[in-house]
Amino acid sequence: MNVQRIDGRKFDQIRNLKISYDCFGFSDSSVLLELGKTKVLCCVTLENNVPQFVKGKNEGWITAEYALLPTSTLQRNSRESSSFKRNSRSVEISRLIGRSLRTIVNLTKLGEKTINIDCDVLQADGGTRTACITGSFLALKKAELKWLSQGIINEPILIDEIASISTGIYSGQPLLDLNFEEDKLAEIDFNFVLTKSGKIIEIQGTGEKRPISWNEFEQLKLLAESGVNQIFSSLDDNIAIGKLKDSNVIRT
Secondary structure, X not given: OOOXXXXXXXXXXXXXXXXXXXXXXXXXXXXXXEEOOEEEEEEEEEEOOOOHHHOOOOOOEEEEEEEEOOOOOOOOOOOHHHHOOOOHHHHHHHHHHHHHHHOOEOHHHOOOOEEEEEEEEEEOOOOHHHHHHHHHHHHHHHHHHHHHHOOOOOOOOXXXXXXXXXXXXXXXXXXXXOOHHHHHHOOEEEEEEEEOOOOEEEEEXXXXXXXXOHHHHHHHXXXXXXXHHHHHHHHHHHHOOOOOOOEEEOOO
């Protein structure tokens, strides 16, 4: 069964991918990642301090914050600061981004410093959490190069590379990298965080409208592996040391 996708993509094709580096402010590194109509800004800064529960261990920490900007969706969102309360979804995604990055960083080589990751969704069209994870990794990779060149760290801290992608089943068809309209109607919805070395960091998924069979799960897993490989293939030249620059990568 072949479902006609709104944007004309094949079932196993990611959306158009564009990466822009160092496009924002005074952070150590920033990445604007555009995946189709989804646009996220990921910024990295380094703080010479660690949370209380890490003090004295001679190792660092990574923390992340995720937020939807007010006009990132069709209906305006109120700023969390104006409601004096953090949105539970934002908290959950912030924790996902932070723990995903901590799995691929050698925190003992960082010393007692905290890496702050700030992710702001400028435009949401599905897959914002997965886009933020990929964008945050790219920003962290660029920041690592800066810290090495400035002598802030003495050796690389990254031990692997990660990317994240969404999958789902829509009208009985497994699909890769769902946009908002597909995600809204999907029967099954899964997000995968995977390493370039072929390992799993996290899988989040649910049967939105029905249970999922193991065979269907296997199809989604294979799609996710294909999706992150498409991302890594597109970014290889940019991830290489000394070659992190703006790219306009179109997957067709």
